[in-house]
Amino acid sequence: MSTSTAAGSMPAKTYVSIGQIKPLGASLDVPAAGGGCGTSGGEGKASCGSSDGPDDMPQAIWDKVKNHPCYSEEAHHHYARMHVAVAPACNIQCNYCNRKYDCSNESRPGVVSQKLTPEQAVKKVVAVASEIPQMTVLGIAGPGDALANPKKTFETFRMLQEQAPDIKLCLSTNGLALPDYVDEICKYNVDHVTITINMVDPAVGEKIYPWIFWNHKRVTGYEAAKILHERQMLGLEMLTARGVLTKINSVLIPGINDEHLYEVNREVKKRGAFLHNIMPLISEAEHGTVFGLTGQRGPTASELKAVQDACMGGANLMRHCRQCRADAVGLLGEDRSEEFTLDKLEQMEVVYDLDKRKSYQDKVEVERQAQQAAKQEALAAAANAVGVADDMKVLVAVATKGGGRVNEHFGHVTEFQVFEVSATQALFVGHRRVDLYCQGGFGDDEQLPSVVKAINDCHAVLVAKIGACPRDELLAAGVEPVDQYVGEFIEKAALDWFNDYRGRIASGAITHQPRGDAQIRQGAFTGGLAEAA
């Protein structure tokens, strides 16, 4: 691999610029097969992030996305991202946002524990890159708007480009100031930009945005939403013209923009958006947001999935977003920012460990390729399986701690992955966060109902192990606990289970029953921390 030449030229000193490391993915002969969000049988276009590799996208774009956890669903299991909170100011107000509230258990966009100067941010990035070798992406996502703080944002990028040019740079923006900074964005090689676009009709927008700050005036109502909309579309078109990859985030707000998001999807796709991420509104009175205080609810799991399904075939759809904090550190769904607070950074001696970074990334690629081989095998088996070609589809929840395998104890799950399984494919459709159900080896039965609520729309839950009590509870609720696929790749396990399930229906052993809806958890994701602590 060509990375060895880069390694060979490393000067022998304790601190090594990570720019000298070539990211492993870039030297792959065979592209790691990103199965999008699951296997796709035949014609199926992967739904989530970048899909099946260079076959359906230019090599240059594949190179940009393949190790980006937010743009490639498959990469997000292996590569980590971090956000640095250097951009506290904002130029608009959103009804779902209140940046005042922060506690360590709070996990949602716009929230942050410590604001950083660009210098502090760069120090943090270098420290994290040393400590977490799979960290490949740095984003500026607020807590305000990256482009409402242009000096801090671009100063951070400038310094990082010097000290760590191999780390991918991203930013998030509401789009209002975007057209003014497209040149700067290109100058610092920022190749991923996220724009939050919740509407393409100001009549919808005025219900979401009470005001914008524009040309030295606070503009409200329809006029404000109209200006924002026009700036968003212009900015998106300009980025597309310059070859910058864009992700569009849309917050699904039931009763306000749910069906309207189809139109948003169509308009952003038309303007070259690479990825569309439709995420549920997080709305609780305790967050102090306008929507939280007015009782505006978030969508249920099936409402979210219905809109996401309807938008497939538009831009690539992202299903694995965890709506992370503006200062999150780690793999999606985990947050290690507590390990890198300013105090701890002060005392940290940063030793850049090239070998550790490289050997980790080597392992990642072996795992990725094994995963792809298993998927292909499962697909082939599914194609050969005797069975009627019907369009039965069910949802299956999976307990995994990573690596794309069924390998987590039911009681240790903090979030389930949910797959939609048919005879020919297992398609990743999202995550369900759940409270930590089991601590210290014995279950707490009181929490089980909330777990059931979170996966109530699933026919089965694939686990490595499950205790007798939760097993009975799940069965009573009509969710089949399955522990016979321990250690297997998720898609293969899901397809095998489904074929078995259909076999049992065919033999008359069971009858197929439709499932109900599930709840999307609104509170903070504690990522493995004990709630009671």
Next chain:
Amino acid sequence: MPMKIIASTCTACSACEPECPNVAIREKGGTYVIDPKKCTDCVGHFDEPQCVAVCPVDGCIVKA
């Protein structure tokens, strides 16, 4: 009458600082303060005080 930032509600988001035409706003003790000697309420510069227009917290910036 100069403007004043009510420290207890200021989120220190810094949005007001670069908007001030008189460079009267600076960070102090974790929040932001307006120098009353420099503040002109933006009269002669803009139609409305810029700090008030951009501040995300209603009622945080008031007449001193």
